[in-house]
Amino acid sequence: MSAEQPPERPAEDDPEALAAAEAAVREARPSERGFRSAEELLAARAASSETSRGSVAGGEEGGGRRFLLALTLVALVFVAFLPALSAGFVNWDDDKNFLENTHWRGLGFSNLAWMFTSFHMAHWHPVTWMSLGLDHVLFGGDPQRMHGVSVAYHALATLAAFGVARVLLRSAVKESGGVTLDLAAFFAAAFFAVHPLRAESVAWLTERRDVLSGLFFFLALRAWLTYARAEEAGPRRRAWIWSLVWFLLAAMSKEVVFVLPVLLFVLDAWPLGRWRLGFGRLFAEKAVHIVLAVALAGFAFYGQRFSAGSMYGIEDYPLHARLVGVAYSTWFYPSKTLVPVGLSPMYELPPTDVMFSASILVPAAIGLAVALAALALWKKTPALSVAWLCFLITIAPTSGLTQAGSQIAADRYSYLACIAFAFLAGGALFFGGGRTRVPVAIGSTIGAVIVVLLALRCHAQTTLWTSSEKLWTRAYELDPRDTVALSNLAEVRMAQGIQTNDLQAKGDLLRASIELLGNAFEINGDPRHLLNMAASMRRMGDAEPEQFDFHLQNAWKQLEEGYALAKAKGEPAPIWTRMRAELLLDQEKFDEALTELQVYVAAEPFDAEGRYLLGVTLVEKGKPKDALPHLEYAQGVLGNDARVLAAWAEAQGMLGRYGAARATWRQLIDVQQALLGSQASSDPYVQMATGALEKLRTAK
Numbered sequence: 170m171s172a173e174q175p176p177e178r179p180a181e182d183d184p185e186a187l188a189a190a191e192a193a194v195r196e197a198r199p200s201e202r203g204f205r206s207a208e209e210l211l212a213a214r215a216a217s218s219e220t221s222r223g224s225v226a227g228g229e230e231g232g233g234r235r236f237l238l239a240l241t242l243v244a245l246v247f248v249a250f251l252p253a254l255s256a257g258f259v260n261w262d263d264d265k266n267f268l269e270n271t272h273w274r275g276l277g278f279s280n281l282a283w284m285f286t287s288f289h290m291a292h293w294h295p296v297t298w299m300s301l302g303l304d305h306v307l308f309g310g311d312p313q314r315m316h317g318v319s320v321a322y323h324a325l326a327t328l329a330a331f332g333v334a335r336v337l338l339r340s341a342v343k344e345s346g347g348v349t350l351d352l353a354a355f356f357a358a359a360f361f362a363v364h365p366l367r368a369e370s371v372a373w374l375t376e377r378r379d380v381l382s383g384l385f386f387f388l389a390l391r392a393w394l395t396y397a398r399a400e401e402a403g404p405r406r407r408a409w410i411w412s413l414v415w416f417l418l419a420a421m422s423k424e425v426v427f428v429l430p431v432l433l434f435v436l437d438a439w440p441l442g443r444w445r446l447g448f449g450r451l452f453a454e455k456a457v458h459i460v461l462a463v464a465l466a467g468f469a470f471y472g473q474r475f476s477a478g479s480m481y482g483i484e485d486y487p488l489h490a491r492l493v494g495v496a497y498s499t500w501f502y503p504s505k506t507l508v509p510v511g512l513s514p515m516y517e518l519p520p521t522d523v524m525f526s527a528s529i530l531v532p533a534a535i536g537l538a539v540a541l542a543a544l545a546l547w548k549k550t551p552a553l554s555v556a557w558l559c560f561l562i563t564i565a566p567t568s569g570l571t572q573a574g575s576q577i578a579a580d581r582y583s584y585l586a587c588i589a590f591a592f593l594a595g596g597a598l599f600f601g602g603g604r605t606r607v608p609v610a611i612g613s614t615i616g617a618v619i620v621v622l623l624a625l626r627c628h629a630q631t632t633l634w635t636s637s638e639k640l641w642t643r644a645y646e647l648d649p650r651d652t653v654a655l656s657n658l659a660e661v662r663m664a665q666g667i668q669t670n671d672l673q674a675k676g677d678l679l680r681a682s683i684e685l686l687g688n689a690f691e692i693n694g695d696p697r698h699l700l701n702m703a704a705s706m707r708r709m710g711d712a713e714p715e716q717f718d719f720h721l722q723n724a725w726k727q728l729e730e731g732y733a734l735a736k737a738k739g740e741p742a743p744i745w746t747r748m749r750a751e752l753l754l755d756q757e758k759f760d761e762a763l764t765e766l767q768v769y770v771a772a773e774p775f776d777a778e779g780r781y782l783l784g785v786t787l788v789e790k791g792k793p794k795d796a797l798p799h800l801e802y803a804q805g806v807l808g809n810d811a812r813v814l815a816a817w818a819e820a821q822g823m824l825g826r827y828g829a830a831r832a833t834w835r836q837l838i839d840v841q842q843a844l845l846g847s848q849a850s851s852d853p854y855v856q857m858a859t860g861a862l863e864k865l866r867t868a869k
Contacts, residue, residue, distance in 0.1 A: 231351060238355045239328055242362060245620070246324040249363040249627040253316040253372040256635040260660055261514060262375040265290060267301075267310065269777055271806050274310060276302045288472040291573070296385075296421040297378040315374055322380040323362070323371045329387035331358035334592050336394045341440035341552060342600045349599050349609055356616040357595025361588050363624040365509040369580040372634035373514075378423040379584045385419035386426050386585060393433055397441050409454070416458060420465045424472070425566050426585070427465035430458040435558055439551045469566070481572040490524045493533055494569030494577055500536025501578045502564060506587050509623070512630055513644045515653045518577045552596060559589040575653065637661045652689040656698060659685035663705050666712070670848060676712035679705050696738065699731030700748055707752060721755055728752065743772040747779050754782065759789050770799070777806035785816040793820035809840040811854040818861065827868040834858040834865070 258267055267273065272283040276299065284298035300322075301315070308314040334354035339346070361367070370379035389412050396408035419426040437443040437451055444451070452459075505512065523529065543557035564586040569577065599612045607615075633639050638661050644654035659682040666678030682705040690698035706724040710717035732745045750765035766783040773779055784799035800817045807813055818833035837858045842849040849855050 231347060234348070235351055238351060239331065242327050242331060242355065242358055243324045245359055245624060246327055246362050247320060249624040250320045250323070250368075250371050250631050252628065252632040252635050253320055255313055256316050256372060257312045258374065259634065259640055260637045260657055260664075261373070261640065262290065263373075266375050267312075269806060270775070273298050273301050274305045276306055291472045292378070293424060293468050293472055294378045294382075294422050296418055297381050297423065300381055301377060312374065315377075316372065319371055319374065319377050319380055322377070322384055323367070326380055326384040326387055327358050327362040329384055329391060330361055330588060330591075331355065333387050333391050333394065334358055334595055336391065336398075337436075337440060337592055338596050338600070340394075340398075341596060352609065352613055352616070353595040353599035355595075356598055356620065357592045359616075359620045360594050360623065361591035363620060363627045364506065364587075364591075365512055365623065365626040365630040366505060366580045366583045366587065368512070368627055368630035368634060369514065370584045372631045373581070376581050379581055382419045382423035382426050383584055385415045385422060386429065389413075389415035389419055389429060390432075394436075394441075397437075397443060413457060413461075416461065420461065424465045424469040427462040427469070428562050428566065430455050430462050431562050432559055433458070435555060435562065439555050466566075470571070486518075486572050487521060490521045491570050491572060493524045493529060494518075494572070495565075496533035496537045497529055498536070498564055498568040498578060499540045499561070500532040502560070502583050502587055503536065503539070503590065504532070505580075506583065506590050509626055509630075511647055512580055513647045513651075513654075514580075514633075514640055515644055515651055516576055516578045517648070517651045517653055518572070518575050552593060556589040556593040560586055563589070638665075649688075650692055652693050652695065652698075655685045655689035655692075656701065659683075659689070659701060659705070663701075663708065666705075667708060670845075670851060672712050676709065679709050679712055683709075694734075696731040696735040696740065699727050699734070700745060703727040703731065703748055703752075707755065710755070721752065725752055743769050746772075747776075747782065750782060750786075754786065759786055762786050763790060777803045781807070781810075781813050781816070784820075785812070788816055788820050788823070791823075793823040796820050809836070811837055811841055811852075814840065815854055815857060818858070822861070822865065822868075827865055831862060831865050834861050 258264065266289070270289065272280060272287065272289075274280070280302055281295075281299070284295040284302065287293070287298075300318070304310065304315045304318055331354055334357040335350060338353050338357070339350055342350075370376045370383075392408050392412035392415055396405050396412060399405040399408055416426070416429055419429070433455060434451065501516075519526075519529065540557055540561060543553050545554075547554040564582060567579070567582040567586075598616055599607065599609070601607065633643050637657065641654050641658040641661060644651055645658050648654065662678045662682040662685065666675045666682065669675050669678070683702055686698045686702045686705065689695070690702070703724040706720050706727060709720040709723075713720065728745070728748055732741065732749075735741050735745065746765050746769040750762045750769065753759075753762035753765065763783075763786050766779065766786055769779050770776070770783050780799040781803035784796040784803060787793070787796035787799070796816070797820055800813060800820060804810070804813045804817060814833055814837040818830045818837065821827075821833060822830035835858075838849075838855055841852050841855045845852055845855075
């Protein structure tokens with residue numbers, strides 16, 4: 170973008186023109202009311218006429234060209250994010266959102282009621298949940314197809330961004346039009362679409378809310394630009410209504426879009442040049458949008474602070490540290506946009522004392538200085554100032570002033586915040602300081618090289634999101650002291666250890682899990698690491714059965730130490746009760762385990778693992794009828810889990826439902842054979858099922 174070229178004004182000594190203008194002021198169209206003088210009205214009409222000529226010059230005959238550019242953008246998106254189409258769920262909120270949560274699975278009345286009333290994991294985004302519910306209706310919750318839908322939404326958001334870029338660039342550079350305008354907008358949209366920072370938002374199913382809210386955000390912005398430029402009352406009214414509808418849908422996809430009305434005020438100043446209408450009128454036309462934005466901000470605050478409790482208190486993260494974090498964000502996102510290397514799923518929030526170290530203060534000071542310098546150049550380079558101001562406004566809700574979560578920054582926060590830099594890049598590459606300074610061929614070549622390089626980096630970054638192991642191995646490599654990476658990688662190792670039947674490999678994987686958790690606990694002293702260590706130590710008994718009691722004792726020790734620490738910190742979450750019950754079950758203390766599990770399930774009724782444990786304990790206590798509802802729920806969430814199938818089959822047999830028991834045992838064998846192949850014959854569950862079927866062979 171470049172400085173706006175002022176339209177030609179009518180000659181002040183033309184009495185006929187001024188007389189006509191005076192009459193026009195008295196009989197102005199609705200879109201022109203508010204001009205205080207004939208000169209202002211004539212200037213506005215001259216600008217509108219110039220824009221219209223630019224639109225015609227690059228108009229209908231360019232439709233085929235723009236269609237090809239749009240197809241190219243869609244192809245770029247699918248190529249850059251191709252790895253996502255074969256990805257599954259990752260153990261980074263996907264498990265809590267999609268595997269342990271059943272409410273999103275469908276679009277029935279109960280599903281929709283939950284979607285519109287839930288602040289699940291601190292967020293209210295019913296439209297996003299509905300899109301995921303539709304996925305389940307269409308694909309049964311197949312993660313690969315769900316990823317395909319997310320990529321498609323991102324492609325649509327890119328096309329909407331392309332449309333917005335054309336309008337803003339045309340407004341910013343009055344002589345723009347035709348091929349140059351289309352190529353500049355194309356480059357801006359492509360820069361946004363395939364930048365590696367987009368990988369987290371597009372390839373992480375939990376962040377479906379980013380791409381969906383982004384699509385509606387761009388549509389709302391495009392509708393508002395139509396409203397601002399339309400002259401007739403009918404088209405203006407329709408555009409205003411659509412801007413509100415798209416804004417509402419964006420807000421119901423992710424609350425963070427509540428900054429939109431503030432951005433509209435900035436665009437009114439430049440490049441739209443609408444401040445001459447007066448602040449009162451500009452405020453009045455956005456009043457409904459502003460009310461909606463305030464409500465959304467309240468929703469976002471409630472979800473983070475009260476519903477999920479993920480917002481830090483001022484005593485945990487003091488104001489002066491927050492201000493440093495805000496300044497750091499002015500460095501992090503622009504620098505990662507310019508040089509997208511070292512991207513990670515987690516940039517852990519440092520301790521307060523580290524926030525005042527050179528590693529944070531120096532980049533924070535640089536980022537703040539650059540931002541202030543860019544804003545100070547408003548008169549000389551308004552495009553640069555507006556881009557930076559739009560970035561600062563959009564990133565503000567996630568910059569750390571109201572710290573929610575344990576991250577100092579996140580790639581996903583750049584999805585909307587950095588679009589201004591993409592538009593700036595498109596304008597700078599093809600228009601320079603206001604006129605086309607670089608031949609189209611050269612600009613196109615430079616742009617193509619940049620887009621290809623970004624797409625390749627985006628493809629590689631997307632690959633990391635295809636599995637939990639790739640994701641957290643990379644995060645650990647980037648920062649071996651990142652406790653979130655350590656904890657999640659430990660969870661991956663524990664799951665791998667549980668799944669393998671090779672005792673040597675099982676032991677190695679579980680020991681690796683314990684070591685990673687031990688390192689994490691040494692770094693931040695979080696008692697949850699001890700809880701997870703207890704779980705891994707308990708599983709070590711499966712790898713080394715001859716030392717089962719030894720490993721069980723170690724697990725109890727870690728559990729008791731961790732629980733005491735959690736209690737001292739005021740964090741005795743129900744999960745400690747479930748872990749205690751699991752250790753009691755290992756010791757066959759069913760009465761004590763039953764008491765613990767009943768307390769746990771009362772506190773966490775939607776936890777499928779807890780419901781399974783309660784069900785299997787009731788089976789062991791000879792109460793199969795009481796066990797069935799819990800096992801049925803667990804099976805609905807966990808699917809064909811061998812443990813749940815075995816407990817279900819045993820309960821059915823105890824109730825004399827031999828046909829159902831035989832069918833379930835056969836189902837268990839089929840599931841394990843499909844999972845383990847030739848190794849299925851040695852699987853304990855297959856052996857259990859085979860023995861049970863033999864006993865039930867003659868039962869009627």
